[in-house]
Amino acid sequence: MLSFFLSCLFGFSVVNSTVITLPGHLRNGTVLLDLSQKNSTVIGAELGPTNHASSLGDPIDTHFKTIIQVYPEVGVSGKSTYMNILKAMIKLSYSEGTHAYAGETFSFDLYTNVKIRITRVTSSSSALQYRYAIWGLFKAAQYLTENNIIACVIVNLFWSGGGAPALVGVIEIFPDPLPGNAESNEIQRLMGIGQGAEPPPTSLGLANLTSIFSNESGLATSANAGKLSVFFEFQGPTLSVSEVFMTLFLTLLEIASFGTTHLVHDLKVQDLITKTELVYEHYGAPRTSPPFFVYHVAARALGFVPKFEAVTFVLEVDGTPVGTGFLRKFSSTSSISS
Numbered sequence: 001m002l003s004f005f006l007s008c009l010f011g012f013s014v015v016n017s018t019v020i021t022l023p024g025h026l027r028n029g030t031v032l033l034d035l036s037q038k039n040s041t042v043i044g045a046e047l048g049p050t051n052h053a054s055s056l057g058d059p060i061d062t063h064f065k066t067i068i069q070v071y072p073e074v075g076v077s078g079k080s081t082y083m084n085i086l087k088a089m090i091k092l093s094y095s096e097g098t099h100a101y102a103g104e105t106f107s108f109d110l111y112t113n114v115k116i117r118i119t120r121v122t123s124s125s126s127a128l129q130y131r132y133a134i135w136g137l138f139k140a141a142q143y144l145t146e147n148n149i150i151a152c153v154i155v156n157l158f159w160s161g162g163g164a165p166a167l168v169g170v171i172e173i174f175p176d177p178l179p180g181n182a183e184s185n186e187i188q189r190l191m192g193i194g195q196g197a198e199p200p201p202t203s204l205g206l207a208n209l210t211s212i213f214s215n216e217s218g219l220a221t222s223a224n225a226g227k228l229s230v231f232f233e234f235q236g237p238t239l240s241v242s243e244v245f246m247t248l249f250l251t252l253l254e255i256a257s258f259g260t261t262h263l264v265h266d267l268k269v270q271d272l273i274t275k276t277e278l279v280y281e282h283y284g285a286p287r288t289s290p291p292f293f294v295y296h297v298a299a300r301a302l303g304f305v306p307k308f309e310a311v312t313f314v315l316e317v318d319g320t321p322v323g324t325g326f327l328r329k330f331s332s333t334s335s336i337s338s
Contacts, residue, residue: 059253060135065158065165068143074152076175080114081150082245085141085173086303088116089134089249093256093299097131103169107176117172128169132157134256136171138249145242226291226317230301235310235328243276247327248302251278260296264323267298270330277330278302283314283321291317301325 088106095101106116116137120128136155144150152174158165251269263286270277280298287293293315301315301323310328314321 059257060138061131063160064132064135065160066136066139067156067158068140069154069156070143070149071152071154072149074175074179076114076150076152076173077111078150078241080111081144081173082141082241083111083306084108084114084116085137086245086248086252086306087111088118089137089252089256090299090303092130092134092137093252094260094296095130096259097134097256098129100126101128101130101133101169103128103133113176115172115174115176117174118169119172120169121167125168127159127166128157131256132159132168133171134253136169138253140171140173141245141249145246226297227319228297228300229316229319230304231314231316232307233312234307235312237310237329239276239308239310239327239329240274241308243271243274243329244306244308244327246274247271247276247278248305251302252299255295255299258295260299261294264293264295264298275330277326277328278305279326279328281324281326283324287320287322291320291322293322297322298325 084106087108091106092101101118101120103117103119105118107114118128118133118136136157140153140155144153153172155171155173156167157169157171159168160166247269250271251267254267254269264280264282266282267280268277269279280293282293291297297315297317301313305311305313305325305327307327311326313325313327315323315325
């Protein structure tokens with residue numbers, strides 16, 4: 001059925017692939033349900049940041065397309081889904097976007113009840129690139145957010161290059177452990193990710209900020225050596241799931257387009273739908289000696305930011321402040337370039 005749909009949509013034949021249909025075969029020691037036999041919704045290929053548009057334009061190449069299959073009867077944790085997508089995008093952004101990507105499975109500490117598995121079409125294929133995986137994760141998050149649903153999804157990634165779109169990889173987001181019966185529903189709505197969270201402390205002066213996170217497990221690598229600490233001042237107002245995560249995801253799309261060791265020049269990314277922005281600035285004057293405020297530091301810090309309230313935060317590397325960030329609402333009448 002999917003092959004027929006793809007043929008009609010793109011006007012090309014789809015090579016048979018167990019990656020697409022996901023039969024109940026063994027992958028990395030985990031048996032995945034035969035989701036192809038469940039009711040699913042196939043979403044069109046023109047998904048992209050058209051609704052959650054960034055003030056900096058669309059960083060996703062128009063040659064990139066997706067087909068998203070949604071399995072609403074296979075529920076997942078909303079909090080774990082969004083946090084795993086966020087952290088996977090962060091980790092993927094450490095590598096050069098156009099380099100070949102072999103794929104991997106993500107399931108970060110505290111959110112292990114959801115897994116994200118990214119695979120290329122064949123074990124020898126070099127067509128899948130890091131940027132395609134980042135773009136595909138963004139499109140999955142965008143669809144789930146805009147349709148107010150949290151469920152198992154399969155994102156088929158296509159690259160057209162100079163010809164017809166070709167399948168280059170697949171992203172699967174699914175619960176772990178998988179339910180014995182796919183019809184055992186969780187509530188199919190955007191779960192209250194902020195509900196049950198500890199109340200934020202009262203506003204603090206920047207000089208008296210407390211370190212909230214430091215080198216979270218799974219995000220620090222040898223390529224970005226240096227102890228990262230992030231300090232927060234909560235500003236209010238309360239921010240929604242969409243306002244927080246879609247702004248962070250848009251910011252990671254921008255960060256991924258730069259080399260990870262490139263210096264951050266003041267960066268502002270605005271979600272024009274939610275009127276929320278993420279702003280990065282140097283801490284004082286740009287540094288002339290290490291540690292520098294570079295893009296892998298900016299990316300790593302975003303893993304600590306989901307607080308569901310407007311915040312100001314300071315980034316320190318090895319005890320030296322290098323950058324300041326702001327997650328906040330902006331006025332619909334304010335200048336984007338201000």
